[in-house]
Amino acid sequence: MQHFELTILGCSSATPTSNRNPTAQLLNIAERFFLIDCGEGTQMQLRKFKFKFQRINHIFISHLHGDHYLGLLGLLSSMHLLGRKDDLHLYCPGELQEILEVQNKHSQTFFNYQIIYHPHTYENGKLIMQDNKVEVRTIVLNHRIPCCGFVFTEKQVPGNILPEMISKYNLTVEEIMHLKRGSDLTTSDGTVVPNAEIISNLKTPRTYAYCSDTLYDEGLIPYIKGADLLYHESTFLHGMLDRAKQTHHTTALQAGTIAKMAEVKKLMIGHYSARYKDLEPLLEEAKSVFENTVLAIEGETTEVGQ
């Protein structure tokens, strides 16, 4: 099975702690490496976990609070200094271009590679990137400033055709291609043969949904429904619900509720307030609603769909 795995690089909320960095995640889908948010220190985290960051060609920035993008210019500069020539695609609030260009103007820096900007349009379900392995869509989150989440879905990996079926149904090349991608077969007499009778080892495409930062918002549910892995911010315990509402964040209980209502397979919580030295109470609170919950822990890698 192709890789579909998430590595946490930073899991703190706005104020980092001595052992928690601001938000950044690295997603590997079939050796495509996607960086999701890029808080201060992300390039050091990538080095710490021995990841060659020139392999990243697509960076997704949810919004322009500093804890989600202040590591970006340092990373882009290091990519330049280390000889990058390949285009880099940046899916981000359009204003980020002005921020980066003002800084490069004053440092008199000109990168030896192109940044291709893909400014957010803040539409639910909008396809913003795809290739032959993966597609990425936006979700509109409910935060103090415009903010997008992202849903990463692998494309159907073709299954294996049972050899005896080719002659049994006298299959054409075109029929075989459709069957390997999950279609059922309709024979010349109109009989429908279920895919599973002809194709083996066909996997359901997996999905990773990233939701940070946001108020509790059931409006997200249609767009993250059934995800194999949902990352949902859980900045506070539910005892701090007022503070969560005031700052447009979510409690662990609420994150569990969203996971349950969206019928996801697994929930990962993160974006922890610096006040929580011990994360277990956050985990327990989310688990009280949705059992299959895990903590985002820096340096840990989670296989999506397991």
Place this chain on the structure above:
Amino acid sequence: MQHFELTILGCSSATPTSNRNPTAQLLNIAERFFLIDCGEGTQMQLRKFKFKFQRINHIFISHLHGDHYLGLLGLLSSMHLLGRKDDLHLYCPGELQEILEVQNKHSQTFFNYQIIYHPHTYENGKLIMQDNKVEVRTIVLNHRIPCCGFVFTEKQVPGNILPEMISKYNLTVEEIMHLKRGSDLTTSDGTVVPNAEIISNLKTPRTYAYCSDTLYDEGLIPYIKGADLLYHESTFLHGMLDRAKQTHHTTALQAGTIAKMAEVKKLMIGHYSARYKDLEPLLEEAKSVFENTVLAIEGETTEVGQ
């Protein structure tokens, strides 16, 4: 004796490594805490070394290459989130104000404290800050973009008057004040009595000079002459002199030469290229010219004047 000590927070050059952060230093002069440059990750380094960063009221930024200031907005934001109300003084290239304001505009952030900007005028020996304990002057460095170094000098700490001298010379209050600060005494008959005969325990004010980033430039020498501690960048070994010239940096041999010519008491080298995993060759090279050289090492504190 009052504190005058330097703690290294980051010592790498532009590309940080897994164990070396970009430039930042914390200087404590008589419980005034000065932050000198603020590379990415500085706030995490301050936390790691258990320093309360609200005690910093003065930040000095040498120039606008990212490895010297990209940690600033994160630190300023955390100061805000943690309840800062006190003014913060920022001595920096004037363009930094535009950079910070563009970012705060797009994140819709308004700090609950004032930033007082003191833009560099790039003059040698210009007094940019003083209080009753310390004064700070700029040095113009020779880099690819406008860049200042800083010279921090403690003010004269009054000595102790030998009690019997008050009646012996029939000293006025005004004469005592001048004597305690180092003046000699001129009696009514014109005799000059050396300060040391009347005052004990008078210390020579100490000086810390910070030079990063710069080409080898003997023009700096008059402004750092006799410093108790000189920090001078040493990005490369001398075998890479061409690269040093091309990038407007200095070799370890050149840093030692500047220290020797300026007759400083101690040299600290830093701003190491990421290519050097082992720093000993840099130290040995500088020592071949100037023996009393030490390495900038993150987390280590050096008492200035010892």
